[in-house]
Every structure is written in structure tokens, then in C-alpha cells.
Amino acid sequence: MKGIFTLAASAIVLMATQASAQDLRVAVYTGSEAHLKLLNELAEGFKASHPGVNVRFETIPVTDYTQKLSFQVAGGNAPDVAWMMEDAAPAFIKAGILADLKPTLEAYPDYNLADFTEPGMALWRDEEKVYGVPFSTSPFLIYYNKAMFDQAGLEDPAQLAAKGEWNMTTFQEISKKLVEANPGKWALEFKDGEGYGARMTHAFLPPIRAYGGDLWEDGKCGFDSPAAVQAVQQLHDMVFVDKTIVPPGEQGDYFSGSSAMTVNQISRASKMAEAGFDWGIAPLPTGPGGEEAPVIGQAGFVVFESSANKELAAELVAEMTTPQSVTALAQFFPPARQSVLASDAFINNNALLSPDIMQTVAAAIQDGRVHPAHEKVPQIFAAMKPRVDALWRADADVGKSLQAICASIQPLL
Incomplete structure (x- = not known):
């Protein structure tokens, strides 16, 4: 993996030429029709405010997701945005190939970065920089x-x-x-x-x-x-x-x-x-x-430094993790946003799960610890x-x- 990331760092210039100026690739590890339908609905809202932009979700099987994502990075074909598992995040951050999202998030309208719980954001911060935004803080x-x-x-x-x-x-x-x-x-x-x-x-x-x-x-x-x-x-x-x-x-x-x-x-x-x-x-x-x-599994949105559309990709991450978007995602992916976690919509309006189950989920998020990670x-x-x-x-x-x-x-x- 170290060799892969060394190669990736040296290939940043090559990678920057790969993507179309208005075409954003997003790597995910879900093939669920329900998940992809919701993600595409959120992307439609982003495209409405960014005319001419296309957002394409690409599924990589979960069993070899991190390995294949690493190969894409090393081969100069990294996506603009990717889901990142909690156990892999430190290695990608240490390699210096993820973009700092904090300036974009703080400037995005009505975003409120402080709404995310401190434990929820701990894995994705390095000093003052923010290298990912958790969209799923899901208890086992x-x-x-x-x-x-x-x-x-x-x-x-x-x-x-x-x-x-x-x-x-x-x-x-x-x-x-x-x-x-x-x-x-x-x-x-x-x-x-x-x-x-x-x-x-x-x-x-x-x-x-x-x-x-x-x-x-x-x-x-x-x-x-x-x-x-x-x-x-x-x-x-x-x-x-x-x-x-x-x-x-x-x-x-x-x-x-x-x-x-x-x-x-x-x-x-x-x-x-x-x-x-x-x-x-x-x-x-x-x-x-x-x-x-309780054990927490976590996943976040990240943007690669190599993206030819890095700022646009960061804005897409911001749009997909606003309070409104997180509320929509919460039917499948429990949030790290405090306002959503405490909301009636999270507890009582899940089409798949009863309020009792959602109370169990909320309690586990509050009390659980994230799966151990390491660079x-x-x-x-x-x-x-x-x-x-x-x-x-x-x-x-x-x-x-x-x-x-x-x-x-x-x-x-």
C-alpha cells in the first residue's frame, strides 16, 4: 500500500487530466437499488444548482473496495469523490492524497459544520483540516x-x-x-x-x-x-x-x-x-x-487531490451532507449530525424501521466507539x-x- 500511495502521489499531474471538467465520478460500495436511487435524487438537486454538471455513481464490490480504489488512485484514474471506510481513512489521509474540505464546508450556505458530533468527526480531522465528512455512523x-x-x-x-x-x-x-x-x-x-x-x-x-x-x-x-x-x-x-x-x-x-x-x-x-x-x-x-x-462502523465522503474538479467535487460533498441531505440518507445511513440524530424525523419517520429500533440505533451511536482504525x-x-x-x-x-x-x-x- 505504501508503494501504491507513493506512485499515486507522483501521478497527481497525470490524474488531474483524466476527468471531464463537468463530469464528477463518485465511487461507492453499494449496489442496492434503493441506495443508488436516493443518491441520484440528491445528485439531481446538486445538478439543478450547477447547470451542465453530471454526477455518475460507480459501484465497486465491498469485498475488495479499498484495494480497487487504491489501484485506481495509483493508476491515475481516481474518482473525484469516494466513499471511504473508517479502517482505510488514516492510510489515505497519511498519504496526502485527500483534499481539505473545510474551506468549502464552512462557506457552503446553511451547512453548520459544528453540527457534527466530535466523536463522529474525529477520524476525519487532522489538526485544522477536514479530509472527509461521515455520511454513515452506523452501529452494529x-x-x-x-x-x-x-x-x-x-x-x-x-x-x-x-x-x-x-x-x-x-x-x-x-x-x-x-x-x-x-x-x-x-x-x-x-x-x-x-x-x-x-x-x-x-x-x-x-x-x-x-x-x-x-x-x-x-x-x-x-x-x-x-x-x-x-x-x-x-x-x-x-x-x-x-x-x-x-x-x-x-x-x-x-x-x-x-x-x-x-x-x-x-x-x-x-x-x-x-x-x-x-x-x-x-x-x-x-x-x-x-x-x-456498542460498535460503530463509519464511512465518509472524501475528495481526491488529483481531481480536475476538486472545488466542484467538494461542493458536491457539501450538498450531500447538508442537514436536509443527511435527513434523507438517515433511512439507511445513521447520521453524525446532532440535529438530525435528535429529530422526530429520524426516530419516527423511517419507512423500514420502527421507532423502537431507531431509538436503539440512536442510543448506540451516542454510546458506541468506532471500529479501530490505523494508517x-x-x-x-x-x-x-x-x-x-x-x-x-x-x-x-x-x-x-x-x-x-x-x-x-x-x-x-
Whole structure:
């Protein structure tokens, strides 16, 4: 990745010649028709006030989004604007290839940059500069298949959470009952079915946080902490002993009804209209002692320094993150704007989700912590991957495997 960014920095002049003066390319990692329809509607408002400008959204699959975006940058074909995942943001900022958006945002009519929460903006600021604007500050939540819980005669996660009984111990116990009552089905699928690959940290983080640990913090690896060992051992047991979590090499798509639960974010609610089963959303299970540790996934709009239309691209980002635009986006992407988060429109007017669910989302945003980020996260993930692969074997020593992960990434942290 360092070589890619070095090449990108030296190719800025070449990149600046690639884009049409009135054609803005926006890279996104969603292929959802509902998402793209809304994005294009917001772009229409921008085009109305900028005659002759065209805005084109280009979908890159989420599983290799950051890598392909990096290749575009290195090849002199960077988009003008892009969605940026929280774990990749520090690397792109450190490389010096993102534009400072602050002057444009502060000058944009009725924008109010101060409306964004400080925790929400922390990842995207570097001293006085603003390199991105979060459009999604989305807590990780449990999606569940209500029919499969009813088949097992079980209270669902939302009911258990309301009683204060939705914790990691209960989660493991009911998972066993779910697979017994629903033969051929799984109790849990990791986020987007990618818990062993592209989303490996998204599989680890919720339980590790529930037990009081973290992946890394303040330059120190946390995978080998007692909390992390306890959490990952439980996951390992559920995969290989209980056989309740979809194992490596198999597919258990929650959205097609083959898994009772998955961990995901509000944006995936757009897929539920076609699911064909009764469903619900609940908070993540707490730690054994009832500790809550919501996990936030974040994504922001960024503009590349290489854009031939950098100022126009920055204005597009401003237009798509005004209070009005954020209110529209909030049906899929929970906001970091305080005014929108506290609004009746956010809590009560979501076409897909009930006010109770939206209250859960709002509380998790207020109390949660963003997924750990680092400027060397591509190298960290590459170093982790073979050690994570070794962990997900039936005969693996979980403690030693986690020590090996720390040994591989600590020099990078």
C-alpha cells in the first residue's frame, strides 16, 4: 500500500487530466437499488444548482473496495469523490492524497459544520483540516429471523434485550436451541458472510468489546488480552463444538433465510423487503456481566487531490451532507449530525424501521466507539490474515493463535 500511495502521489499531474471538467465520478460500495436511487435524487438537486454538471455513481464490490480504489488512485484514474471506510481513512489521509474540505464546508450556505458530533468527526480531522465528512455512523446490530425463533419456542433478541437478558451467555445457549429446532439452518452468519476474510475484524470486534477488550488501542495489540481470548474462544466453540455459526468454507445467507441471525448495520435493512420472512433488529449482546459496548462502523465522503474538479467535487460533498441531505440518507445511513440524530424525523419517520429500533440505533451511536482504525491498516490486515486462517481450524489453540496475531501486527501498530 505504501508503494501504491507513493506512485499515486507522483501521478497527481497525470490524474488531474483524466476527468471531464463537468463530469464528477463518485465511487461507492453499494449496489442496492434503493441506495443508488436516493443518491441520484440528491445528485439531481446538486445538478439543478450547477447547470451542465453530471454526477455518475460507480459501484465497486465491498469485498475488495479499498484495494480497487487504491489501484485506481495509483493508476491515475481516481474518482473525484469516494466513499471511504473508517479502517482505510488514516492510510489515505497519511498519504496526502485527500483534499481539505473545510474551506468549502464552512462557506457552503446553511451547512453548520459544528453540527457534527466530535466523536463522529474525529477520524476525519487532522489538526485544522477536514479530509472527509461521515455520511454513515452506523452501529452494529443483530438482525434476526423471527420465524426461526418462533419455531424454537424462544424469545427473540429484542424481547430478551428489553428484559436485560440479552448477553453473550444467552446468545450461545439460544444458538444451540435454534439449530436443533431448525434443521439445516445456522444460528449466526458473520457480517456479510465475510467473517473469515474481508470482514474478519467485524467478526471479532463485537464479542471482544462485550468482554471488555479491543482489537488494538494506543499502539498496543489487544488480541491476546484475557478478554479477547475469552471472547474468541467462545466464538471458536460455537463454530466447531456447538456448530451454530456458519463455518469457514460454507455459506449461510441470513437474507435468504438460512441463518437465524447476523451482525450488520442499518443500511442492510434495504434488503429486507425481499427477504420473505418476519424479522427484527436488536442491540448486540452484552458482556456476561451486562456490560454494553456498542460498535460503530463509519464511512465518509472524501475528495481526491488529483481531481480536475476538486472545488466542484467538494461542493458536491457539501450538498450531500447538508442537514436536509443527511435527513434523507438517515433511512439507511445513521447520521453524525446532532440535529438530525435528535429529530422526530429520524426516530419516527423511517419507512423500514420502527421507532423502537431507531431509538436503539440512536442510543448506540451516542454510546458506541468506532471500529479501530490505523494508517497502516492494509498492512495490518495482510499480516493478520494467515494467522487468522490458522485460528479457524477445529484443533487450533485459541490463546496461542491470538498471540501469533499480536506478534505479527505489533510492529505495525
